[in-house]
Amino acid sequence: MSEQTVPPKPITSAKPVHLIFVGGFLGAGKTTAMAALARRLLQDGLNVGLVTNDHADEMVDAALVSQFGMPVAEVSGGCFGCEFNDLLDATERVLQQEPDVLIAEPVASCADTVATVILPLKQFYGSVFRIAPFSVLIDPVRLYEMLLEENPSEFARSFAPIFHRQLEEADILVLNKADKLSTEEAQKLVEALRQHHPSKPVLTISAKRGDGVDEWMQMVMQEAPAGSRVLEKADYSAYEVGGVKLGWLNASVQLVGEPFFSAREYADLLLRRLREAALGRGSEVLHIKLALYCHGRVMGANLLGSDTEPVFGGEDLGDVRQAMLVLNARLGIDPPTLGGIAAQAVYDVAKALRVDAEILKLHTVKPSVPCPAFRMCNPV
Ligand SMILES: Nc1nc2c(ncn2[C@@H]2O[C@H](COP(=O)(O)OP(=O)(O)OP(=O)(O)O)[C@@H](O)[C@H]2O)c(=O)[nH]1
Ligand SMILES: [Mg+2]
Incomplete structure (x- = not known):
């Protein structure tokens, strides 16, 4: 880890850009929430980049x-901290479109x-970015399992340390998927969050329905401290425990019907087939x-x-002649086995629906112990 104090590269922007990070555990609804927030900001006439x-x-x-x-840019190959230079490059590409x-x-x-x-x-590019209070999104199911410890699965036990550290470093805790909760359930979960994190704002939203998104937008658009809850020590030991049980697969597949196939049926059967294969190996989806x-x-x-x-x-999409499939699977299966299972499922479902499938790319990884380019503990 570098002790460097000068910026890794110069970045300029015609105006300061408001930068909002939306973190949280697997499937918490980050992408859905990011989209809901972006749409809401667009309604206010702001240009948004992702x-x-x-x-x-x-x-x-x-x-x-x-x-x-x-405008969208992606950073692949590791987390933002480990791929800090790629994050800067990605950000620069989006900045060319002059987002607010x-x-x-x-x-x-x-x-x-x-x-x-x-x-x-903040340290290197304080004049380019105005960083918003850091929001961490939370899926109620994970909260029941990992905070209230109600019937935690083996997976939840392995990954609870990562989940808790995410909550610890949040400036704002955002309980998502409120549409799936009764008023009493939502109150119980908000109360539990307040008890464990007494000084943090807790917000309840439904990214899917839009409830609470206005309030969330106001909180992240205001001038307020960002990154005030830094984790003092780097503790990546949970990745060694969790990493053993986690397989990460990203693939793209060209599908051509003979002559047409239902896109929805293909997707539905593929997800069910993958779930079946995971359960057959005693693994969690x-x-x-x-x-x-x-x-x-x-x-x-x-x-x-x-x-x-x-x-x-x-x-x-209805019935289609051809389609491109992008598949991302995160299962408790080692990466090489996961790759084999996924490829087999793609071909089996294709065969059942009389579709010609060609896997164009297939990557499997085990998320490794983070190796960030920088680690700073003093709030800037
Ligand atoms: N009912 C309900 N479902 C939601 C809500 N927000 C997200 N989801 C669903 O949760 C699932 C995961 O949503 P994503 O937005 O992909 O979650 P994510 O945190 O970005 O997932 P990863 O990037 O894989 O960690 C999807 O099926 C969404 O439709 C919500 O407010 N209510
Ligand atoms: Mg996502």
């Missing part, structure tokens, strides 16, 4: 947000965003997401746990 992040390219998040007509606001989603496995990203950006493109239109689908059903978003 930065996505993952351990590998072929990202579903980037594919989905690229449909919004806003940039929204960036750190990859879900990152739990040291303040020390390795926010504070270095953490988050499987996909995007299917056809003629500039995109359909998204997610599977957010072993006992959940596929959820669809975007456009229903």
